[in-house]
Amino acid sequence: MTNKDFHFVADIDKTQVAEIDAVRISDKPTNLYLDAWRDLRKRPMFYIAGLLILLVTTVAFFPDLFTQTPPNDNCLLANSNGAPTAGHPLGFTRQGCDIYSRIVHGTSTSLSVGLIVIVLTTLLGIIFGSLAGFYGKWVDAILSRAGDIFFSIPYILAAVVIMSVFSDFRNVWVISAAIGIFAWPSTARVLRGEILRVKQSDYVMASTAIGVSRFKILLRHVMPNSIAPVIAVTTISLAAAIVAEATLSFLGVGLPTSTMSWGNDISQAQADLRTAPQVLIWPSLALSITSLAFIMMGEAIRDALDPKARAQR
Amino acid sequence: MTGYIIRRVLQALPVFFGTTLLIYFMVFAMPGDPIVALFGDKGVNPAIADQLRAQYHLDQPFIVQYLIYIGGIFQGDFGTSFSGQPVGQILASTFPVTLRLALIAVVIEMIVGVAIGLVAGLRKGKWFDNSSLVVSLILISTPVFVIAFVSQFFFAIKLDWARATVSGEANFPELILPGMVLATLGVAYIIRLTRSSVIETASQDFVRTAYSKGLSKSRVTRVHILRNSMIPVVTYVSIDFGILLVGATVTEGIFNVPGVGRTLYQAIIRGEGPTVVSFVTVMVLLYLAVNLLTDLLYAALDPRIRYDK
Numbered sequence: 001m002t003n004k005d006f007h008f009v010a011d012i013d014k015t016q017v018a019e020i021d022a023v024r025i026s027d028k029p030t031n032l033y034l035d036a037w038r039d040l041r042k043r044p045m046f047y048i049a050g051l052l053i054l055l056v057t058t059v060a061f062f063p064d065l066f067t068q069t070p071p072n073d074n075c076l077l078a079n080s081n082g083a084p085t086a087g088h089p090l091g092f093t094r095q096g097c098d099i100y101s102r103i104v105h106g107t108s109t110s111l112s113v114g115l116i117v118i119v120l121t122t123l124l125g126i127i128f129g130s131l132a133g134f135y136g137k138w139v140d141a142i143l144s145r146a147g148d149i150f151f152s153i154p155y156i157l158a159a160v161v162i163m164s165v166f167s168d169f170r171n172v173w174v175i176s177a178a179i180g181i182f183a184w185p186s187t188a189r190v191l192r193g194e195i196l197r198v199k200q201s202d203y204v205m206a207s208t209a210i211g212v213s214r215f216k217i218l219l220r221h222v223m224p225n226s227i228a229p230v231i232a233v234t235t236i237s238l239a240a241a242i243v244a245e246a247t248l249s250f251l252g253v254g255l256p257t258s259t260m261s262w263g264n265d266i267s268q269a270q271a272d273l274r275t276a277p278q279v280l281i282w283p284s285l286a287l288s289i290t291s292l293a294f295i296m297m298g299e300a301i302r303d304a305l306d307p308k309a310r311a312q313r
Numbered sequence: 314m315t316g317y318i319i320r321r322v323l324q325a326l327p328v329f330f331g332t333t334l335l336i337y338f339m340v341f342a343m344p345g346d347p348i349v350a351l352f353g354d355k356g357v358n359p360a361i362a363d364q365l366r367a368q369y370h371l372d373q374p375f376i377v378q379y380l381i382y383i384g385g386i387f388q389g390d391f392g393t394s395f396s397g398q399p400v401g402q403i404l405a406s407t408f409p410v411t412l413r414l415a416l417i418a419v420v421i422e423m424i425v426g427v428a429i430g431l432v433a434g435l436r437k438g439k440w441f442d443n444s445s446l447v448v449s450l451i452l453i454s455t456p457v458f459v460i461a462f463v464s465q466f467f468f469a470i471k472l473d474w475a476r477a478t479v480s481g482e483a484n485f486p487e488l489i490l491p492g493m494v495l496a497t498l499g500v501a502y503i504i505r506l507t508r509s510s511v512i513e514t515a516s517q518d519f520v521r522t523a524y525s526k527g528l529s530k531s532r533v534t535r536v537h538i539l540r541n542s543m544i545p546v547v548t549y550v551s552i553d554f555g556i557l558l559v560g561a562t563v564t565e566g567i568f569n570v571p572g573v574g575r576t577l578y579q580a581i582i583r584g585e586g587p588t589v590v591s592f593v594t595v596m597v598l599l600y601l602a603v604n605l606l607t608d609l610l611y612a613a614l615d616p617r618i619r620y621d622k
Binding site: 141145146148149150152153154156157158160161162164165167168239243246247250251252253266270273274277280281284287288289291292295296299 | 324327328331332335336339340342343344450451453454455456457458459462463465466470556559562563566567577578581582584589593596597600601
C-alpha cells in the first residue's frame, strides 16, 4: 500500500477546481449590465411590463389605430354620462363625448409629461448627485443642502405654487418643469450614495495611482459603475410624474381643460361620482395601468441589477 | 450625542432659510394683486389699498418683506392672513386635525403593513407572499385620488358605513375612512420593506444561533427577526409621518377634512402669501425635526450605530 492511497484530499486533476478557475477566452466577456439583461429576460414581470409599455407608447403615437371616433366632435349632450352603446364601448362623459376615444387621445399628454420630467430629473440628479458624491467635502455640503431645500417642500405643493405663478402659460412643458424641479433630489440622493460606495473601490485607487485625472475617473470609472440604481429609480419616477400630472389637473392647476389628459377627465368626472362612477373609473384605470407598467418595469430592472435581490428570490 | 445634534441643527439652518426664501419668492412671483382681489366687484379705493399694502409690507422690496417676515417668525408671530385672521390661529385650528389624521394613517400602516410583510417574508415564494406583492404593486400604482374616490363611493355611498365627508369637528371616528385612504400607499411600501428586511435578517447567523439555542420559533421571530428588521420600516414610517403632517392636500380635499393640506391649498389658490409661507415654514421645521429624530431612533434600534467618534 503506497502512501498515496491514504490521501483524503482528492488529486487536483480529479476535482472541478481547474474547471472553475479556467478563464474561457472564447466566452463573451460579461459585465453588470449583460448579467442584468440575461436575468431580466427570465422574469415574467419584465415581459408583462414591457408589453404594457409598448401598448401605451403605440396608443400615444398612433391613436387613430385604436379608435375612429373623434374625441371632441359630435359630443351630444343627449348622451351626457350615457351608458355604452355600439361603437362607444365605455359610454360617454358629462359633455356627451366618447370616453374611450378621449382616453386614447389623452395618452400622449400623460406620456410626454412623464418623459420630459424624467429627462429633467435625471439631468439635474446626475449633475448634483455625481459631483456631491465624488468630490465630497464642501462641494457635497453645498450641493446636498441645495437638494434638501427642494426636497423638504412636498413636490405636489410646490408644483401647485409654480402652476399658480404660470397660470397664463399652462402647457405640457411648464407642468413638466414644475414637477421636475422639485423631484430631482431623490435621483441625486440615490446616485450620491452609490458613488460614495463605488469611489472606495480598488480600481478607482489604481486609476488615481497611474495619474488619471479626477474628472476622467468620475466619467470613465465611477459613473458607469454607479448609474444602475438610477435607471430603476428613473423608471419608477416616470410613473410618479404621470400620476403627478393627473393630480395637478385634478386639483385644478394642471393643464388647461382644452388639453385632453386623463387628469382633466378624472377631475371633471368627480362631480358625478354618485350618479355616474364609470365616467371616473375608466380614465383612472388607464392611468393606474400605465403607472403600474412603469413601476413593474422599474422593479424588474432594479432586481436584475442588484445581485443581493437576485439571491433573495 | 449632543455634538451630533448640534451639528445636525447647524446643517438644517441653511435648508430652513433656503426653503422659506424659495417659497416666499415663488408666492411673491404669483400674478394678480391680492389687495385688489380683496375689494371684489366694489372697485378699488386707492387710499385703503395703500394703507393695506403698508400694513402687509407689500410696498417694500421683496427681500425686505422676507426679512420682516422671518423676523416675525422668530418672535412667534406668523403674520396675518389677508382676511385679517392671525396665521398662528389658523395653524392652531388646522394642525390638530391633520395630526389626528396622520396618527390614524400611521397606526394602520404599521399594523397592517408589518403584519403582512412579516408573514410574506417568512413564507418567501409561497402564494401569500406572491399575492401580497401583487396587491402592493397595484396599490402603489393607483393614484391616491382614485383610491379616495373608490373608497368614498363604496364605503360611504354604497354601503353607508361611514360619512362621505368630514364635519367641522373632524373627530377620530369620522377620520377613519380618510385615514385608511392615506394609509394605503404606506401599507404597500411597508409590506415590501418589511418583507425584504425580514428575508435578509432571517438568513443572518444570529438567527441560526437563536434557533440552535433551542428558542421557540415564535420567540425567534418576535425578538430576533422582527426587531432587527425594523430599521428600514421605522425610517419609512417616520418620514411618512412627517409627510402626512404636512397635510395630504388631495385626500383632505376629497373628504373635506379641515386640515393643513386643504387650508394650504386654498391659500395658494387665493394667493395668500403670509398663510402659504407660514404653513410651509412650519412644514419645513417639522420635516427637519422628523429627519433628526429618525436618525436618533436608528441608534436606539441598532446598538451598533453610534453617532460619536
